[in-house]
Amino acid sequence: MSDMSDVSGRRPGSLVDRVLDAARWAPSGDNTQPWRFELVDDERFVVHGFDTRAHCVYDLDGHPSQIALGALLQTIEVAASALQRRVAVTRRAGLPDTTPTFDVRLLADASIEPSPWLRAVPARSVERRPMSTRALHAAAKQAAAAAAGSGYAVRWFEGPGARWRLAALMFRSAKIRLTTEEAYRVHREVIAWGRRYSPDRVPDQALGVGALPLALMRWAMADWRRVQFMNRCAAGTWLPRIQMDWLTALRCAGHVALVAERPPQTVDDYVEAGRAVQRVWLALTLQGVQQQPEITPLIFARYHREGLAFARSAAALRRAAAVADEAAGALGGDLPRVVWLGRVGYGPAAPARSTRRRRTELLVEPAAAAQAAQAAPGSPHG
Numbered sequence: 533m534s535d536m537s538d539v540s541g542r543r544p545g546s547l548v549d550r551v552l553d554a555a556r557w558a559p560s561g562d563n564t565q566p567w568r569f570e571l572v573d574d575e576r577f578v579v580h581g582f583d584t585r586a587h588c589v590y591d592l593d594g595h596p597s598q599i600a601l602g603a604l605l606q607t608i609e610v611a612a613s614a615l616q617r618r619v620a621v622t623r624r625a626g627l628p629d630t631t632p633t634f635d636v637r638l639l640a641d642a643s644i645e646p647s648p649w650l651r652a653v654p655a656r657s658v659e660r661r662p663m664s665t666r667a668l669h670a671a672a673k674q675a676a677a678a679a680a681g682s683g684y685a686v687r688w689f690e691g692p693g694a695r696w697r698l699a700a701l702m703f704r705s706a707k708i709r710l711t712t713e714e715a716y717r718v719h720r721e722v723i724a725w726g727r728r729y730s731p732d733r734v735p736d737q738a739l740g741v742g743a744l745p746l747a748l749m750r751w752a753m754a755d756w757r758r759v760q761f762m763n764r765c766a767a768g769t770w771l772p773r774i775q776m777d778w779l780t781a782l783r784c785a786g787h788v789a790l791v792a793e794r795p796p797q798t799v800d801d802y803v804e805a806g807r808a809v810q811r812v813w814l815a816l817t818l819q820g821v822q823q824q825p826e827i828t829p830l831i832f833a834r835y836h837r838e839g840l841a842f843a844r845s846a847a848a849l850r851r852a853a854a855v856a857d858e859a860a861g862a863l864g865g866d867l868p869r870v871v872w873l874g875r876v877g878y879g880p881a882a883p884a885r886s887t888r889r890r891r892t893e894l895l896v897e898p899a900a901a902a903q904a905a906q907a908a909p910g911s912p913h914g
């Protein structure tokens with residue numbers, strides 16, 4: 533995070549280096565950082581995006597990765613503003629949706645003011661522990677709505693009734709997360725055990741679970757048969773779901789949904805949505821509001837809506853149908869246009885968090901760029 537000193541210009545380094553050092557703090561699902569950078573010159577670079585749909589059940593059609601890419605592009609813009617640069621981005625035509633690729637140019641523009649969101653870039657982080665139930669100030673909600681920008685509405689779910697409803701949704705969705713082998717395979721890869729920080733995964737200490745349940749989780753997750761055994765035990769999936777999903781969904785100020793004017797369809801729609809997600813998240817951060825994304829029910833609901841079999845288990849598919857019903861009840865007709873859902877509340881920043889790969893690790897040579905994009909989805913932690 534000290535890398536941010538680059539953006540304020542205290543450290544040497546090219547313009548592009550300084551912008552990328554800040555921008556890599558953009559969020560991505562499970563901290564996969566689905567981007568690699570090819571430097572062209574001091575003002576131009578290429579973002580080689582990829583997605584993890586081939587091995588990650590949550591990356592449905594690559595949309596979460598595309599949202600992350602949008603968040604990255606937004607963060608590039610925020611970082612560039614500190615250097616009085618306007619950002620021109622063009623997505624390369626004719627490439628597969630699995631490798632969205634963007635040519636980026638930083639253009640000198642004396643009229644650009646440093647973005648107030650700049651200091652929120654490294655401060656923004658996921659809070660998975662319970663938060664304060666103190667109601668959000670009107671100013672925080674206004675800042676979020678203004679940051680969403682045109683084309684997006686921010687919808688709040690506050691008060692005990694609304695939180696209860698969202699808690700029920702999260703509780704139901706978590707059952708799929710805990711009982712589906714396809715999800716297990718993802719979790720096995722993305723959790724960094726015994727860690728407070730992780731540059732390429734999610735450290736276990738950032739999961740918002742106490743030491744004892746964490747130790748049990750670690751033991752169980754070493755083998756799918758152990759997970760199945762735990763699921764059959766007395767309390768089954770109830771204990772982890774109550775702690776990680778139900779209680780946390782109640783212990784917050786409320787939930788926030790970002791609703792697009794039209795249902796997103798194209799890669800560009802999801803990238804645009806990701807930009808709005810990051811703007812709202814940065815604005816909330818500046819207001820002292822923490823957030824935990826709650827994306828899984830949206831994904832399971834969509835799998836069901838589109839009739840896609842995401843798991844071998846028939847029970848998982850039935851549960852996705854129930855999640856879709858519950859989500860429709862909670863979000864109403866907005867559901868197909870909801871691009872983001874999160875729980876929000878006041879509280880200190882989480883003491884454990886994902887960090888990022890070093891900028892130099894994210895750089896690729898022009899010839900290697902295509903290869904990296906191909907190889908990376910199979911081994912996000914390689």
Ligand SMILES: Cc1cc2nc3c(=O)[nH]c(=O)nc-3n(C[C@H](O)[C@H](O)[C@H](O)COP(=O)(O)O)c2cc1C
Nearest residue numbers: 559560561562563596599600657658825827828886
């Ligand atoms: C598209 C997307 C989906 C995400 N889904 C979830 C989620 O369902 N639950 C969660 O706890 N975090 C979720 N996250 C948060 C990431 O795990 C987090 O951004 C990443 O690990 C980096 O950590 P940081 O945001 O604290 O820097 C999501 C992030 C993105 C961009």
